[in-house]
Amino acid sequence: MMKSDRREFLNLSGKYILGAGLAPLFSALISGCKTMEAVTKIGTSIAVSQGVIDESQADSINKSASAVARSFQDITPEQEYYIGRTVAATITAKYRPYNKPQANMFLNVLGKALAQASELPETFGSYHFLILNSDEINAFAAPGGLIFVTRGMLRCCKHEDAAAAVLAHEIGHVQLKHGLQAIKKSRITSALTTLAIEGTKSFGQKELAQLTETFEDSISDITSTLVNNGYSRSFELEADMAAVKILKNVGYDPNGLVDMLNVMKKRLKPGRLDFAKTHPPPAVRIAALRKHIGRYTKVKTAGPRQPRFMAVFRNI
Incomplete structure (x- = not known):
């Protein structure tokens, strides 16, 4: 809307x-x-x-x-969905969807599997994932489980574990209701004050x-x-920690998130409206992840995951 x-x-x-x-x-x-x-x-x-x-x-x-x-604590799942749908409409007005059904289907199957392993496996309107036709390196999670990933971000993912890590991070934001917490409490206070003062007259x-x-x-x-602004550093690191748990629950290697961040670190350009502006530096996130998951080990890409991932995203 x-x-x-x-x-x-x-x-x-x-x-x-x-x-x-x-x-x-x-x-x-x-x-x-x-x-x-x-x-x-x-x-x-x-x-x-x-x-x-x-x-x-x-x-x-x-x-x-x-x-x-309502404040974000009081918003029901149904109301969160309607707020998220409005936010999603704003995002898709700025970024055009990527019109490749096979790629979007893959992202939805992967994302929904990850969501089932999160602490919020179901939302009122269900989780939905969409690729945005943009070279920016970015991803967004609207309240209620509407998640967007740019083509530029997917190009930072060299294997399925890395792509799963991006989605798990965004699911973490939904699970932790970070989007709703962005609403300034002063908005509601202002509205109620105006209503109370004006309620006794025309x-x-x-x-x-x-x-x-x-x-x-x-x-x-x-x-x-x-x-434009991004979440606080603490929110981003919270989402990373949630992503690690989700990835482990499904059987993906959390080092996939480290791999993605290392690629991102090389490709981000200062001054652009992407992760460089809206997220903590990849090096900061990698350091926090290593404290949490231990020493880095190379992600194993043997088996069916890599061929199916490359078949869909080779030319993203």
Whole structure:
């Protein structure tokens, strides 16, 4: 969903909740999220009964309003999915998908197998993996299990264990809910404060615009972190440690992550919007991994893994 679509939904929900004479009820929002859900549903039900919106639109408004009102700890798996879908739409607006069904199918089979061995084997909308048609060396994990890997990143993977390590790292971010934690707590505080102050009087366009902007910015917090700023060093190292555990559970060699990082270290170019900007230096991650998995040993590529990997990704 693009920013204009989000704005339309939020303005629509506000218009028919407030237009129905329900503005005073917003003062109760300060008491918790359940009240916001109830008020939103009242407003959208009225709009549906008047033929202004249909059931599908009402459902989307309810889900959006419910999700953005919560801190990341309180967000349900269903709400996390809808937030993640919005983030994913923003990412795919910036990066075109790679239109090679065989390669994307391989990535999904591999990724879903890894996810089953994680501490979050299922999400509301299931895990989905997509290759992005970009030479940037990068990967993104939207809340709810929507994971993207660029062609540039896959070129850093010389064997299947390395590709598995990239996906396991991103699954680690989903498992640890790092994306949701990117939402600034001040966003929610600001929204609730505005609602409490304005709830006893007429809600104007200015106040509604402020709320709409706050909710949009919650999504922007996540996408900006993923694409522009990157997670904190501690979050990245946490995801690496989660990846090691996942890889071991499935039978992949964690040294595959070291191999990928060594290739990345040679290919990253300072100043570009890729892992060089959004992640700790590969050398830092490699040092932390060695403390965790011990001395490096060469990844064994004998057996069926290497031929099937090369058959799909040789010309990526």
